[in-house]
Amino acid sequence: MDSGVPFRPLPIDQSHVLYEHGPDSAPRPGVTPGRTTRLQLAGSEAFPGTTRDVWVHAPSTTDDALPCMVFQDGGGFLDPEDDLRAGVVLDNLIAAGDIPPMVGVFVDPVARNAEYDAFDSRYADLLADEVLPLVGQHVPIRDDPAQRGTCGFSSGGSAALTAAWHRPDAFGKVIGFSSSFPQVVGGNPWAEVIASEPARPLRVLLQVGHRDLGWDEPEDNWLVENLLVAAALVRAGYDARLVLGDGAHDSNHPGVLLPDALRWLWR
Numbered sequence: 001m002d003s004g005v006p007f008r009p010l011p012i013d014q015s016h017v018l019y020e021h022g023p024d025s026a027p028r029p030g031v032t033p034g035r036t037t038r039l040q041l042a043g044s045e046a047f048p049g050t051t052r053d054v055w056v057h058a059p060s061t062t063d064d065a066l067p068c069m070v071f072q073d074g075g076g077f078l079d080p081e082d083d084l085r086a087g088v089v090l091d092n093l094i095a096a097g098d099i100p101p102m103v104g105v106f107v108d109p110v111a112r113n114a115e116y117d118a119f120d121s122r123y124a125d126l127l128a129d130e131v132l133p134l135v136g137q138h139v140p141i142r143d144d145p146a147q148r149g150t151c152g153f154s155s156g157g158s159a160a161l162t163a164a165w166h167r168p169d170a171f172g173k174v175i176g177f178s179s180s181f182p183q184v185v186g187g188n189p190w191a192e193v194i195a196s197e198p199a200r201p202l203r204v205l206l207q208v209g210h211r212d213l214g215w216d217e218p219e220d221n222w223l224v225e226n227l228l229v230a231a232a233l234v235r236a237g238y239d240a241r242l243v244l245g246d247g248a249h250d251s252n253h254p255g256v257l258l259p260d261a262l263r264w265l266w267r
Helices: 074-078 086-096 112-116 121-138 155-166 191-194 221-236 252-265
Strands: 035-042 051-058 069-071 103-107 150-154 173-179 203-209 239-245
Touching: 035 121, 051 074, 051 086, 051 121, 069 074, 069 086, 069 121, 069 155, 069 252, 074 086, 074 150, 074 155, 086 103, 086 252, 103 121, 112 155, 121 155, 150 155, 150 252, 155 173, 155 203, 173 252, 191 221, 203 221, 203 252, 221 239, 239 252
Parallel strands: 069 103, 069 150, 150 173, 173 203, 203 239
Antiparallel strands: 035 051, 051 103
């Protein structure tokens, strides 16, 4: 059956576009908020000498082990006054039955670009071998990688895909918003890597704005590089989706899109 899409005129000029949030991004009457616990991860093996904040946002009642979503730049994603409002979104979608009850794991970086823009397994190992076991001491989470996802914006979006690529034993779902693929150390590797390496059991949603960084430049073009990664995933047969907006390199469109991105990822 066809899905109707309301008419919306195409912005003709190249000025900034501001998307309006939908009802899933604000607290709803009758929805019980999840409980949020702040943890600290110290003594890291992947990044020695670092201490970072980790917030765990879990449904108000938790009995069995639950799926989980790990959000990079955790404090920003969790902030109910920011664009992304992931804790509010999770509460609303779980209450509506649109996604299964799950745990939101919000991880702050220490050296953001060094951790997020690297194309190696260290950050993936941090999440899989240190962060999630710490979370599991406070709320039970599933071991099945198909029941675990990663999400991020900008360099955090790159990190989300890199983490799932290097540790498919830990993560099977990815959301990358306005991912900073041009900043990956050594240049964007994804088109070649996706085409040449064995397929991972991943489901991936990417978003990018037509006016993202460098959108009208021949080099360091966030729009083009995201399109290339999405095309490589589709050509390789991945369960992948690209959402192209008209926004800039900010969290406005990702925040508006997050509820539907989670619905698609966990369908």
